[in-house]
Amino acid sequence: MKNYILLCLIFVSAFSFKSYSQQSKVNSGDKKYDQYAYINAIKTYEKVANKGYKSEDMFKKLGNSYYFNSDFQGAAKWYGELFAMNTNLEPEYYYRYAQALKSTGDLVKANKILDEFNAKFKNDNRGKLYKEDVNYLDQIKANSGRYKIENAGINSKYSDYGSIVYNNKIYFASARDTGNFSQRKHKWTGEYFTNIYDADINAENGSASKVNKFKSAINTKFHEATPVFTKDGKTVYFTRNNYDNGKKGKSESKTTLIKIYKATLENDKWTNISELSINSNNYSTAHPALSPDEKTLYFASDMPGSIGQSDIYKVSINNDGSLGTPQNLGKAINTEGKETFPYVTSENEIYFSSDGHPGLGGLDVFAGLISPDGTIEDIQNVGADINSPKDDFAYIIDPVTRKGYFSSNKDGGLGSDDVYQFLETKRLRCIQELEGVITDAETGAILPEAKVTLYSNQMEKKNEAIADASGRYTFPVDCGKTYNVRAEKEDYATKEVTITIEKTTGKTELPIALEKVSCKVTVGDDLGKCFGIKMIYFDLDKSNIRTEAAIDLEKILAVLNEYPKMKLDIRSHTDSRATFKYNEALSDRRAKSTIDWLIQNGIAPNRLTGKGYGETQLVNKCADGVPCTEAEHQENRRSEFIITAL
Template identity: 40%
Template sequence: MKLKNYIITSIILIISFITSAQNGALKKADNLFNKFAFVNAAEAYHNLIDKNYNADYATRQLADSYAFMRNPDSAVIYYEKAVKQQHVPVEYYYNYAQALRGVKDYQAYRVWMKRFKNEGGKINDEAFLKDSDFINSIFNAKQQYFLNDVNFNSKYSDFGAYEHNGNIYFASSRDNGVSTKHVYGWNNEPFLDIYVTNKSANDTIVDHKSKLKGNINSVYHEGPLTITKDGKTMYFTRTNFTKNILGNDEEGITNLKIYKASLVEDKWKNIEELPFNGNDFSNGHPALNEDETKLYFASNKFGGYGGSDIYYVDINNDGSFGTPQNLGNVVNTDKNEKFPFVNSEGVLFFASDGHPGLGLLDIFGTVADKNNKIINVLNLGVPVNSSKDDFSFFMNSDGLSGYFASNRNGGIGSDDIYAYDRIPQLKVEGTATDIITNEPIQNAVVTLLSTDGNDIAFVETDENGYYEMIIDRDADYNLNIKKDNYIESSKPVTSKNIERHTKSIIADFELNEDVKKKEVIQIAEFYPIYFDFNKSDIRKDGTSELDRIVGLMVNKYPNMTIKIESYTDSRGPSEYNEKLSKERAIVAYKYLVDHGVNPERITEYKGFGEQNLVNKCDGTIRCTEKEHQQNRRTQFIVIKME
């Protein structure tokens, strides 16, 4: 019985590990997708489909991933699979239509657009429907972003919000302190300074007391910034002003430069100008990539595509800088590209008035291929973009929240900061407990099913009886839970009519013990029988167990079926051991049949030689005879009880 319990436990642990890994793989795929890392996300969704784990959902996500990678040929294949699914969200009819347009199948495109409208679909923006770029149409078929007000905007210009370690840093021309700075002639507002406020602070007053401590702020402009992960180094934009000297070019124009500062005793000091600046052009809007080996920035230096372009420069191990590199004409146009930001997956976002958009400056995301080469840009659509200037995009590491700035109608000041969030992944989660003891039930199998009974995904409860699974929004499901010795249970679950901020639906299970089934299984546990070295004769102790099996199968459980597996220890040639184990399986089979068991109720009897040793006695270590004896056995495995 110990051996059988060991085998069962091992199988359960393996299944639990695999299931947990698959659930983790789904989370990883979704996180990559949310952060615009579509190449890696596509690979992860492919793996899930190959393993038939939540395959319907993974297929839809894979189709979207291919669409965003500007690969309509592959997108069409998986959208076609998606629209054949039961209860598929209606926007996938629209997505499929746009992908068909991408492969120039206009007849099918019109068919699916008609079906989309007939199913209640609405076109949010006709401009995207007319846009010849199918990828932007797909991306904006459904609202991706939702806006939230922030409590620290002023009647002046506020932008460049950057979150780090619970603080929000931003640039603002509010200067209501005792010594108001010069007024900037461009907009008749005070010059910009950098401010900081705690994200969780309820106080909406952010005034001159909230200015960044140290030597960064001057009497001229300081603007967008980025901070290293350790919080010790800041890169920021400033008017060409060093050591109280205002620099300018040959025409007397003062440009922007990027500077570096160090945090010393909670104050930003040691201001250094970066070496690739110049007096005759502006560098600004610095942004670090995830591993802090590259600094991205905007510049109108000579040799670009026109206006200001996005560049990057390598940061060497010794802190020195390489030569600035222009990102090329997929990103840059003959107009202005500004305010780069790189998220935790290495995806670049920027503002531009040169790419097709909704207004003046719009915010765009980039799509890269498997070699990290940028191949396309995506307009983030409404409500991030508007008919006015939208810029200074920032995304938190979760890929679901962040900030941007806009001078759109309805704000408080000339430029205002807006917080956004994206619809988070929705999961169903819960615990399984014993209804009598209230103890958690481990390794119960929880299966997610469609309303027509098709399996979608399954997981096993952990040591605390907990489970979770990703589900679609606006859908109905059934949950089923099974566990040996407990009565099976099911319940309906719906994700319809829930708030968009909802991240989880709770579905707990209290299970009743199945006493009758438990008794049957306990009775039906068979012990192995053992053999002497190099023999296949049934010993006296083996006869006793075989007689017990006969009694149970003939008298107690006439419908029980079993299989027989025999083994040897590791000593002797493997070919000989395989033959010997077969002989041991045959003698056990004949004994049961000769004593009244119908041979049809023994599904198989096989010998496996020295496979599946129950200990480490594989010939590489010295073992006792008692230890070798444990491997010379024949096992009886119950296939069916009733």
């Protein structure tokens, strides 16, 4: 018995020492993790894990350490261990695990985790986006096959990324060594800190010459990346660690974050380096991009008010170079994940990278349209040519040549990140031009200076043009949509035509022939007869103005605006079917709805009167009990616009 007790004591002591040793190593790994030294944290954690030690917290940090370095195979392994221990986890681990699984090619399991993610966290926009577009892989496939891609010729075995082209040079960030004796490695990635490099490029084929380190005070011993130049070449915005004038700034948690800086060119030297007013020691701002008119700066940040880990913002640039108040671009583009590396073109397209929108894994490149009110719409994955199961980002494109660059750590590259050049051979979106010639319906003569207005099928005004000397007009339109086109010219009757645009890129021809106004109206005449308006159409038994009714009322509105002293009495009539009382009430509501529509569109109420007459003023024999055809009943269902003053 004594021997047994002694043996147990020895075993317990050995086990306790072993547990203490393991915990000590885990604590050491935690310190490295908290200092963002992920590469060193991985080494420490894995030594313990490979000896059988299991901990939810350690598996979280192991998975994160790989995930934050875009090593999704390692992330999937340790997130898998985490989920084997517990599935009652925070939403971020569901999403990261799914992203990591996608990157390893396990789409079935990834989508299963995303289904669970969406079921558990219904308010997370990433789950909603996935559920709304559960067939996202089909869209990615449809958007693929549009690029010719090749290595940009500037890459090294280290990280190279974030390119911009200016004045026949390509500028990019690189962690390569170019002779600096005081090499310093970043603990997050295990690579050297990045500086900005450049290379001359051939304008015809995009090939690059020898790479040089950007000789400027912009480069320091810490990270510099993603420069963007103004068109005149006198100002550059760029990303740098919180480091200025030899002093390193830190957040409240003693962490050095990243900021956007600005420099100006004086005597061929970059000087006046200063951080932007949108920066803070306690959050990051990065990856600046300029709007084509250089009045707006787009950037990524995790500043207070962000939806996710990093959001895309914009801020106005004032005439004196100062900045306005940053505006989050909203939930249409930003998710609870990462949105970063914005780029805006002269075609109102915004390209960005995201791991929150449905993609192939890691960061994918997406394209959205910037609407006139600044909101982002029609966001699409650009396809599997650019995107991969790894991180794909920093996409830029020349909207004229359709040539550009992007960065990726996809398989087959030279380093952890590489810069690729591409030629887009087919547009992402279908592009259509609606055009035509305005002519005289009787003679065929062209009608220059006719006013042509484009409306949606809901009669929302989209565009306006004046026909040129050859009577031609043109509008950019969306493929597959239906539009109403109105043509107007003095002495001619206004005409609207409805057209549905083809779903393939090309041009849609819509000639419009106008008829000369054949009637001269006076007090007592029905203005509607000039435009062939027999009745204002309403849905059955209703008095809401329909689209067809609005088109005809627009004609009446135009005349009232042209003749500001004209007054109208609006009369609505029905046929004899239904009861007398019902017909009288319905026609009265319809007359009043017509008047209300004109008032809402700017006509003074004192210019309009109106009444419903029901079936009291039939124009034929079709009274109650008299058999009539539908065409005969139609004659009695009419609207009149009687001129009472001119």
